[in-house]
Every structure is written in structure tokens, then in C-alpha cells.
Amino acid sequence: MTTLSGTGTLLRLALRRDRVTTPVWIAVNALMVLSMPNTLKTLYGTESERTDLVRQLQTNASFRALIGPLHDTSLGGLTAWRVGVYAGVLAAVTGLLVVVRHTREEEETGRAELLASGAVGRRAALTAALLAAGAANAVLALVVAVGLAPQGGAGALSLGLGLGAVGMVFATTAAVVAQLTESARPARGLTSAVLGAAFVLRAAGDSASRDGSSPLTWLSPLGWLENLRPFGGERWWVLGLFTAAVLVQAGVAYVLAGRRDLGMGFFPARPGPATGALGSAAALAWRLQRGGLLGWSLGFFVSGVVFGGLAQDAADLVGENDNAREIFERMGGHGALTDAFLASMTGMLGLVAALYMVSSVLRLHAEETSGRAEPLLAAPVGRLRWAAGHLTVALGGSALIMLLAGLGFAVGYGKEVGPVLGACLVQLPAVWVIGALALLLYGVAPRLAPTAWGVAVAVLLIGWVGPALNAPRIVLDLSPFGHLPKLPGGGMEWGPVLSLLGAAALPASLGLAALRRRDVTA
Known part of the structure; x- marks a missing residue:
């Protein structure tokens, strides 16, 4: 038996358990993105309105911190600017929830121990969780790319791939954190804290620069999504940063998974007091x-x-x-x-x-x-x-x-x-x-x-x-x-x-x- 034995079975189980929740997250995210072109066409239908918007963004650091810089005034570019960061956050939340649910939560409830008594490899659960997260992000990327294709094929594809890539970066972050803690709630909390820090870094960087070129922006995966520049002269090489981050974090998670006991973490929970204080x-x-x-x-x-x-x-x-x-x-x-x-x-x-x-x-x-x-x-x-x-x-x-x-x-x-x-x-x-x-x-x-x-x-x-x-x-x-x-x-x-x-x-x-x-x- 190899360390990946039973991965296919666990993947089918994960997809079945998530057959309602994950599609809902994907649908909400996709609807948020795909509804924007018509909305923005109503808001900024003329060139003068778009020019005025660019002028305001250039002079208002708070607004850039909230939404990000604008790289193109087409409807596709406005869509990527208006909802790109927040769609990336939602994709990240989806990825971290899927991974934590099928790794640390399974161990915490004892179900993973029962499965491990059969022909299931040590790293099978982690692999299945990452594959489930990958499937969810792939579907999101495909729906966004196809739905925004009328606004420009290259821009739609880059935005879809960028959202899926952000989701996978934080899915692998959750995979690492899940090896460190002994409970699902700290795992979700710590990964969410990393996501919050990424948002703050991006906001600080965008408020300091008008085009997303601040070093603080480049320290955040959400900043990478902005600098991919969908519909604004796509920078395809930025996808390499996402790929490197996913591979490095997944590698770390696999190494950690092979060096700990099932149900344990590298940061063990502190023992409680000898006498309970909760009345x-x-x-x-x-x-x-x-x-x-x-x-x-x-x-x-x-x-x-x-x-x-x-x-x-x-x-x-x-x-x-x-x-x-x-x-x-x-x-x-x-x-x-x-x-x-x-x-x-x-x-x-x-x-x-x-x-x-x-x-x-x-x-x-x-x-x-x-x-x-x-x-x-x-x-x-x-x-x-x-x-x-x-x-x-x-x-x-x-x-x-x-x-x-x-x-x-x-x-x-x-x-x-x-x-x-x-x-x-x-x-x-x-x-x-x-x-x-x-x-x-x-x-x-x-x-x-x-x-x-x-x-x-x-x-x-x-x-x-x-x-x-x-x-x-x-x-x-x-x-x-x-x-x-x-x-x-x-x-x-x-x-x-x-x-x-x-x-x-x-x-x-x-x-x-x-x-x-x-x-x-x-």
C-alpha cells in the first residue's frame, strides 16, 4: 500500500459530501462577477463618466485601498477592478473551508482514524482534499472565463485563472495549517488570519501607489491577482507566482503530514486546568x-x-x-x-x-x-x-x-x-x-x-x-x-x-x- 492509496475513493466521498455547499459558493461567486458588466454599463455607460472615475481613483487613496487600481476602462476592465479582489477573497474562503473540512475536521471527529484502519494511505486524505478544492476552483475559473468571454477572451481567461489560482493558494495554506493544529476551528481561524493579512497588505500597497506597483501589493496573493491585469494588458507571467506558491505550500503540507501522528498537530493544544473554571x-x-x-x-x-x-x-x-x-x-x-x-x-x-x-x-x-x-x-x-x-x-x-x-x-x-x-x-x-x-x-x-x-x-x-x-x-x-x-x-x-x-x-x-x-x- 502506498501513501496515496484510496485517494480516488476519498475524493469521490469529498465531492459527494460537498455536493450542495461547494456549488453554492461557486454560484454566488460567479453570479457576483458575471452580473457586473450590465451593472457597470448602467453606471459608467459613457466615456466621460469613465474618465471621471479614473480621475477620482488617481486622487483618492482610500477608494484604491478598498477596491484597487483601475487598469482599463472597458466593461471587462471595470468588472475586474470592481469585484476582482472580493471574488478572490470568496474563492480563497471556499478553498480553505474545503481543505480543512476534509483533513483536520475528519481527524478531529475520529472518522479519519476509521478510514485509516483500511487500505488508505497516510497522504490520501490530504490529496483528496486538495483535489476537491482544485475541482471547485477549476469550475469557478471555467464559468467566469466563459461568462465574460463577450467582454474579451484573453481578459476573461486571465480573470478566471486568477480567481482559481487565488483559491488554490489559500487551499494549500489551509493544508499546511491543518498539519499544525489539533482542531478544525483554529485551522480555519489561522488561515483566515493569513487571508486578512493578505487583504491588508494589498490595501496598504494600493493606497500608496496608483498602479499596484507597491512592494506591499506584491507581497499579497490578492495583489498578484490585481497585477495579472485582466482586460488591461494581461501579465501572464504572474500566474507563475501562483503556481510556485501552490507547489511550495503543497510540498510543505505533504512533508508535515508524513511526520506526525494521526489526530495530532505540531502545535498541541494546551492542557486545561486540573479543576474546571466554567460554571x-x-x-x-x-x-x-x-x-x-x-x-x-x-x-x-x-x-x-x-x-x-x-x-x-x-x-x-x-x-x-x-x-x-x-x-x-x-x-x-x-x-x-x-x-x-x-x-x-x-x-x-x-x-x-x-x-x-x-x-x-x-x-x-x-x-x-x-x-x-x-x-x-x-x-x-x-x-x-x-x-x-x-x-x-x-x-x-x-x-x-x-x-x-x-x-x-x-x-x-x-x-x-x-x-x-x-x-x-x-x-x-x-x-x-x-x-x-x-x-x-x-x-x-x-x-x-x-x-x-x-x-x-x-x-x-x-x-x-x-x-x-x-x-x-x-x-x-x-x-x-x-x-x-x-x-x-x-x-x-x-x-x-x-x-x-x-x-x-x-x-x-x-x-x-x-x-x-x-x-x-x-
Whole structure:
């Protein structure tokens, strides 16, 4: 038996287990990219509007840090500029989730040990995970290349390959990190930290240079994606950097995988105290989720500072572009353009906060399926008290990150703290509705609980892409965020807020009642 024996079987198993989640991630990413040409044609349909955009980018370092430099004013070039970095981030997240799930998570749950007792080689699981991530990124690259081909074949191909390459760089990063830790959550957290550092390096480099030539930009794989320059005089040699990074990291992961025991890591977990210090289910939930909440809190505060700084130049960024002004107002604001910009950005952070809410609520599902909930519930801890601990963290955590986002806006904008803080906090009822739906799915049908991610992503797309595509009101109203008062700039309306709170309470109550009556997964 070789170290790769059983790879094909494990690959088929991985693809079967990911047959829903991975296609959803790919579809969301591809839709975000492929919807941009028509949107940008509406926003910047004339040469004068595009020239004005280039002028603003040349003089606004904050805007370059947020999105990146513009290398070409064609629709394809505008698409690569507008969504390239964020599509790369999404591809990276997909890759790291796939690899961690089929390597470290399998070892943590004990399934890998059962498989290893058969004819399965030491490096088969790692190989299968990387092949699964490679398949996902290949499909993304193909869909983007074909979908954007009418804008230019070479540019479409380079953007598709660049997105797939970014995904594989962070997939192999996750493969290395998975050998170092003993748990899936630190593996995902550390890889996400590397991705965050890559984004910060790219942003710092782009703010310092107008064409992406800063050394800081070149230190980031996301900066490589920019400097591949799709639709702007493609630099095909940049793909060599991605290839080298993937090969080096994959090689390191293979070496590490052959030098450790199954289930162990090079950074072993610290032993706990001889006497437990956690006196309640809520304290345990806080201990389990505090690291993730810290990362979300930092990200939201920094995002608030960045968006707040951009708000001061919102009128200059839009200029005389009436279409852009209308889209900002449809996304969440009325009245002055600065208020419309602030309302749209706070609404976007609210949509992202819904993702945190789902991840926090579904920690209940992770604890149950991993087998850690069963011995806890065998002690004098009721199911409702156990669930309430995680729900308290989810509700309080979502409020905390939106509060910090509001404070970040206040720091960046430097004016009128109260209105922008209220605009952030008013997003919470809609965020809690999404969390309540996740709890309902978990309580009634735990096997369907991961589909809560699909609900959150659908709401995100409605809020982000819907206004740009001029979607009808009936579609926008499918999202709970579409019923919130538009602050700042609009008047406060308590009726929709209270209705959303009631809409959140009902599915949450039904989910808890179902959890109390069903069997716990063994």
C-alpha cells in the first residue's frame, strides 16, 4: 500500500459530501462577477463618466485601498477592478473551508482514524482534499472565463485563472495549517488570519501607489491577482507566482503530514486546568466562541473606519453620475448623497453580520454532530439552557460587532456619532431574523441546518446585487433588510422594527421547542 492509496475513493466521498455547499459558493461567486458588466454599463455607460472615475481613483487613496487600481476602462476592465479582489477573497474562503473540512475536521471527529484502519494511505486524505478544492476552483475559473468571454477572451481567461489560482493558494495554506493544529476551528481561524493579512497588505500597497506597483501589493496573493491585469494588458507571467506558491505550500503540507501522528498537530493544544473554571453552559459557549467574535469585531471596526473615511468623499466619487446616485439611494438612503452612502454601507455591514449570526447559531449543530454535546447534556444541563448559552453569544455578538462598526464609522467620518451609530444598530432585527431561521432549521431538521448558509447568502445577494440590477420591489422585499428604516437620512419607523423582532421570535421559539423534543444525534 502506498501513501496515496484510496485517494480516488476519498475524493469521490469529498465531492459527494460537498455536493450542495461547494456549488453554492461557486454560484454566488460567479453570479457576483458575471452580473457586473450590465451593472457597470448602467453606471459608467459613457466615456466621460469613465474618465471621471479614473480621475477620482488617481486622487483618492482610500477608494484604491478598498477596491484597487483601475487598469482599463472597458466593461471587462471595470468588472475586474470592481469585484476582482472580493471574488478572490470568496474563492480563497471556499478553498480553505474545503481543505480543512476534509483533513483536520475528519481527524478531529475520529472518522479519519476509521478510514485509516483500511487500505488508505497516510497522504490520501490530504490529496483528496486538495483535489476537491482544485475541482471547485477549476469550475469557478471555467464559468467566469466563459461568462465574460463577450467582454474579451484573453481578459476573461486571465480573470478566471486568477480567481482559481487565488483559491488554490489559500487551499494549500489551509493544508499546511491543518498539519499544525489539533482542531478544525483554529485551522480555519489561522488561515483566515493569513487571508486578512493578505487583504491588508494589498490595501496598504494600493493606497500608496496608483498602479499596484507597491512592494506591499506584491507581497499579497490578492495583489498578484490585481497585477495579472485582466482586460488591461494581461501579465501572464504572474500566474507563475501562483503556481510556485501552490507547489511550495503543497510540498510543505505533504512533508508535515508524513511526520506526525494521526489526530495530532505540531502545535498541541494546551492542557486545561486540573479543576474546571466554567460554571455554566453560557460560560462554555463564550469560551468556545470568543476567538471568532474577536476577529469579527476587529473586522467590523476597521471596515467602519474605512467606509466612514470614504463617506467624506462620497459626492466626489459619484460626481455627476445620476445612475450611481440612484443605486446608492436604492440600497438604503434618501436625501443627501453622503447620508445615502452611509445608509448603503451600514446596510452592507448588516448583511455581512447575518453571516456571523448564522455561524454562531450553527455552533450548536457543530457541537452536536462532533459528539461533544451528548456528554454535556448527560450532565445536569438541560437542552434549552445549553442552547441559550450559544444564542446569548450569537445575539450579543451581533449587537457588539454592529456597535463597533458604528463606532468605526464615527471615527472615520468624524461627524454626528449618533445617527450613524443608530443606522448600524437598526440592522439588528433583520440580522436576528436570519439567525432565528437558522435555529429553526437546526431544531426541526438538523441535517438541513447547513442550508441556513444558503438563506444568508441569498439575502446578501438580494441586498447587494438587487439594487444594482434594478430588481423589482417584490424581490427586494424578500429580504428582511428591505423593510428596515433607511438611516441616516430617513425617518425612524418603529413599526417594521417591532414586526421583524416578532418575526425573529416565532421561528426561534419553534426551533427551541423542536430541539427539546427530538433525539440528539449520536
